[in-house]
Amino acid sequence: xxxxxxxxxxxPVLREVAKEVTKFNSNxxxxxxxxxxxxxxxxxxxxxxxxxxxxxxxIVVDVGDETGLIEMVNPVITYTEGEQYGPEGCLSIxxxxxxxxxxxxxxxxxxxxxxxxxEVDAVGYLARAFQHEVDHLNGILFTDIAENxxxxxxxxxxxxxxxxx
Numbered sequence: 317x318x319x320x321x322x323x324x325x326x327x328p329v330l331r332e333v334a335k336e337v338t339k340f341n342s343n344x345x346x347x348x349x350x351x352x353x354x355x356x357x358x359x360x361x362x363x364x365x366x367x368x369x370x371x372x373x374x375i376v377v378d379v380g381d382e383t384g385l386i387e388m389v390n391p392v393i394t395y396t397e398g399e400q401y402g403p404e405g406c407l408s409i410x411x412x413x414x415x416x417x418x419x420x421x422x423x424x425x426x427x428x429x430x431x432x433x434x435e436v437d438a439v440g441y442l443a444r445a446f447q448h449e450v451d452h453l454n455g456i457l458f459t460d461i462a463e464n465x466x467x468x469x470x471x472x473x474x475x476x477x478x479x480x481x
Contacts, residue, residue, distance in 0.1 A: 364452035395423035414462025
């Protein structure tokens with residue numbers, strides 16, 4: 317398992333439409349394993365291959381629920397329902413969060429590391445994470461669609477000052 321470097325905005329790879337994966341081999345297996353290790357090391361809940369500089373349609377998601385780690389290759393959102401609104405952050409855009417409107421339920425079809433098709437029916441936070449990661453594969457960052465973006469370092473500093481009083 318290797319921890320990869322997470323690229324930061326404005327790296328151009330984050331704005332590319334990622335390429336479809338056609339070879340399911342040991343290189344892809346290593347990429348998925350490294351992506352999961354990198355996501356956990358950075359304390360994230362999702363990671364897309366472009367975030368480590370690789371323009372491939374590969375994501376990993378783990379929102380800390382009973383579902384656990386989900387690796388998906390060539391994900392496509394095939395169904396959407398409802399709406400949710402809330403804050404999002406991104407490992408490629410440190411210190412910023414934004415309020416983003418997302419679908420509350422999505423079905424995502426893709427392939428596992430061996431090329432076998434499968435589908436995930438995601439609701440709530442898991443649905444938000446899938447939409448965020450699939451956006452990365454299409455060159456979209458949460459700051460492009462957020463209704464407002466705010467600097468969380470300023471909020472953290474203000475909280476520390478309040479707590480210190």
